[in-house]
Amino acid sequence: MSNQLKILLSPPHMSGNEQKYINQAFETNWIAPLGPNVDAFEHELAHYVGSKGAAAVSSGTAAIHLALELLGVGKGDKVFCSTFTFIASANPILYQGAEPVFIDSEPETWNISPVALQKAFSDAKKEGKLPKAVIVVNLYGQSAKMDDIVSICESYNVPIIEDAAESLGSLYNGKKSGTFGKFGIYSFNGNKIITTSGGGMLVSNDEEALQKARFLATQSRDPAPHYQHSQIGYNYRLSNILAGVGRAQLEVLDDRVSARRKIFETYVSNLGSIEGVEFMPELEGTFSNRWLTTLLVDPKAIPVTPYEIINALGEENIEARPLWKPLHLQPLFKGTDFYSHNDNIVISEVLFARGLCLPSGSNMKKEEQDRVINVIKQKFNELTITS
Numbered sequence: 001m002s003n004q005l006k007i008l009l010s011p012p013h014m015s016g017n018e019q020k021y022i023n024q025a026f027e028t029n030w031i032a033p034l035g036p037n038v039d040a041f042e043h044e045l046a047h048y049v050g051s052k053g054a055a056a057v058s059s060g061t062a063a064i065h066l067a068l069e070l071l072g073v074g075k076g077d078k079v080f081c082s083t084f085t086f087i088a089s090a091n092p093i094l095y096q097g098a099e100p101v102f103i104d105s106e107p108e109t110w111n112i113s114p115v116a117l118q119k120a121f122s123d124a125k126k127e128g129k130l131p132k133a134v135i136v137v138n139l140y141g142q143s144a145k146m147d148d149i150v151s152i153c154e155s156y157n158v159p160i161i162e163d164a165a166e167s168l169g170s171l172y173n174g175k176k177s178g179t180f181g182k183f184g185i186y187s188f189n190g191n192k193i194i195t196t197s198g199g200g201m202l203v204s205n206d207e208e209a210l211q212k213a214r215f216l217a218t219q220s221r222d223p224a225p226h227y228q229h230s231q232i233g234y235n236y237r238l239s240n241i242l243a244g245v246g247r248a249q250l251e252v253l254d255d256r257v258s259a260r261r262k263i264f265e266t267y268v269s270n271l272g273s274i275e276g277v278e279f280m281p282e283l284e285g286t287f288s289n290r291w292l293t294t295l296l297v298d299p300k301a302i303p304v305t306p307y308e309i310i311n312a313l314g315e316e317n318i319e320a321r322p323l324w325k326p327l328h329l330q331p332l333f334k335g336t337d338f339y340s341h342n343d344n345i346v347i348s349e350v351l352f353a354r355g356l357c358l359p360s361g362s363n364m365k366k367e368e369q370d371r372v373i374n375v376i377k378q379k380f381n382e383l384t385i386t387s
């Protein structure tokens with residue numbers, strides 16, 4: 001085991017300005033899940049992404065849950081969802097007693113396949129049961145093919161929830177990722193491109209719906225002098241202290257995007273020419289925040305699995321991870337309907353079998369990235385010599 005400092009996948013990166021907003025919260029005694037930082041953070045984020053409004057909540061998962069609730073998703077309803085994603089994209093479907101239908105990736109963005117989505121819609125139409133919503137996920141900073149997806153969903157009149165937890169600051173045809181659906185969600189978990197330690201945001205152009213989201217997120221308290229409740233509610237609002245952290249983080253978001261893109265470029269220029277190594281593409285017309293640098297290894301070109309590389313990095317005290325395991329393969333979702341992009345090959349399964357994420361923190365030093373690159377180069381050299 002290496003005695004060098006651990007290099008993490010995506011650690012928090014504070015700007016130094018966070019304390020100013022935290023102090024304001026303390027000085028005014030707004031130590032609550034509401035207050036001036038919450039209001040300001042909502043306005044500033046909505047302004048940044050170009051949506052009419054935003055509701056700050058305690059996590060990205062909570063934001064997805066509220067979006068489903070606002071769209072009236074309930075028991076027995078179907079919700080289409082990207083299969084290639086983190087479990088948080090789909091867990092709220094189960095909270096509502098609804099049924100997910102998972103949709104495969106396509107190779108150009110690794111995100112939801114318009115072809116598979118169209119198949120799922122055609123079948124649902126034939127069965128006479130359309131989904132109540134479609135959850136579209138933008139992984140590792142790359143936007144899905146939103147033009148195609150929006151046009152398919154509009155033709156069936158089914159609303160989109162855009163899970164942009166990993167793509168804050170990314171663009172699709174010049175428009176901010178997360179603003180293409182009826183609702184968009186962002187996450188400020190500790191490993192995301194900006195963080196509040198934990199937190200999330202729901203965005204929409206429907207301000208009435210956002211007002212309803214705030215109501216649901218504060219236990220659905222009716223306007224009465226006593227505590228009165230006519231419907232189920234949640235405790236999902238974001239703390240005014242954490243919203244202060246978010247405000248300072250938002251100020252440096254564009255710097256964080258540039259730093260992560262530079263890290264990606266450095267990996268590509270050092271490892272891109274290795275036979276059998278392929279980096280995540282960036283679709284023409286899109287701009288990825290490159291939240292995590294991800295790559296695929298081709299077992300036909302080089303006899304190596306992602307786990308061997310991950311383990312080699314682990315021995316040098318470097319954290320790397322496999323790509324998301326598709327949700328249709330998760331034990332939790334055994335037996336769930338799934339639509340693949342191709343008949344004979346499931347794109348998300350290939351990505352999972354071949355891919356890994358490299359340390360990509362915006363505060364990673366050049367020497368640290370050199371350490372990562374050298375371990376990978378060495379591993380590939382060994383393999384080329386022995387094979």
Ligand SMILES: *Cc1c(COP(=O)(O)O)cnc(C)c1O
Nearest residue numbers: 059060061086088089165187189
């Ligand atoms: C992080 C993440 C979430 C959940 O966000 P939390 O704030 O951790 O609840 C949802 N979807 C994706 C794709 C994520 O990466």
